[in-house]
């Protein structure tokens with residue numbers, strides 16, 4: 001499909017507008033439409049993200065393969081060891097695994113017995129370790145869906161506003177898919193994030209401002225001829241992108257032996273991941289792949305960027321924007337798009353939203369490394385730090401099955417632990433010197 005002129009609309013961009021108008025349709029597996037999360041209005045699949053009726057956010061609606069849970073489970077289990085084993089539940093074509101992509105997912109679910117002992121957890125404690133993805137964060141899952149949508153809609157440039165990990169994931173996925181990329185980040189990110197975002201060869205633009213400034217800039221770019229024909233994975237492709245987070249829910253349940261956990265602790269940046277994990281769990285129940293039972297969802301933020309936990313604790317439905325100031329830069333979104341939905345899910349499931357300060361983040365990173373050999377980035381420190389705080393406050397039940405997400409790799413945020421992680425001793429190469437150091 002050729003890239004055509006962008007219509008002058010604030011809610012849509014790209015070639016599929018004209019395709020939809022002309023009555024042609026794209027095929028994205030079991031996805032049948034986009035539906036408004038506020039008013040339920042439906043729209044044909046296209047690169048649109050806001051409801052033309054009420055401006056509410058759109059999400060993918062499906063015709064899911066119900067009726068034969070055993071057959072579906074066998075089909076999934078026979079699939080590849082990556083997210084495409086769940087292709088029947090995602091907005092992607094059936095032959096997606098044959099295309100050039102990074103094949104993320106099916107990361108380890110680590111039973112964290114040492115950590116459980118340390119935290120006084122007597123039930124099962126698991127870490128879902130997404131640092132094992134191709135670009136070392138959970139973002140490869142969401143970008144993989146956006147790439148399929150971009151292919152379907154005929155976009156040739158991939159873009160995004162990013163807190164760091166997303167730009168790397170987009171750069172790598174675009175390189176593999178043979179697309180151009182041009183990504184946007186705040187100017188003050190960690191070196192590990194900047195290098196990873198640049199090394200795959202796409203254009204990377206650092207903007208003098210916060211993530212929220214970057215995001216606002218990208219929204220302007222979408223309505224401008226300069227951004228014509230571009231697929232912004234987390235803006236005009238956001239409904240498809242967001243679905244990638246469902247694969248975390250699917251994997252966790254499958255890896256627990258097709259069982260729902262009792263409690264999940266999930267980090268919040270925009271809140272998209274948390275809301276789609278809930279969507280994924282509900283689908284598994286609806287499809288009969290897991291036994292229906294209650295589960296609680298807990299959200300984790302850094303104190304220096306805690307708009308959602310602040311609203312949760314105050315009993316508010318509205319999330320008031322904040323100006324971020326935290327070492328957990330990947331979670332530093334001061335005006336989270338999915339904030340109100342996160343509040344709703346935490347309250348509906350009987351969960352909570354909590355925050356920890358930077359010192360507690362660093363302590364948690366080191367605790368996880370020391371007990372389980374997993375080196376998490378600051379976002380993982382936030383999530384484990386909040387888990388520890390919720391256990392201490394009696395909000396999390398230590399006797400149940402709990403899953404804590406680690407969404408990124410500590411090698412990208414070395415500065416957080418570098419000041420307190422160095423050699424135990426520096427010595428001359430002699431046995432005398434080693435004995436003198438007192439380590440023998």
Ligand SMILES: *Cc1c(COP(=O)(O)O)cnc(C)c1O
Pocket residue numbers: 137138139165166267268269270271272273274330331377379380407408
């Ligand atoms: C982006 C990101 C998240 C959360 O993203 P949402 O916007 O809430 O979906 C969590 N952890 C890491 C490491 C991330 O990069």
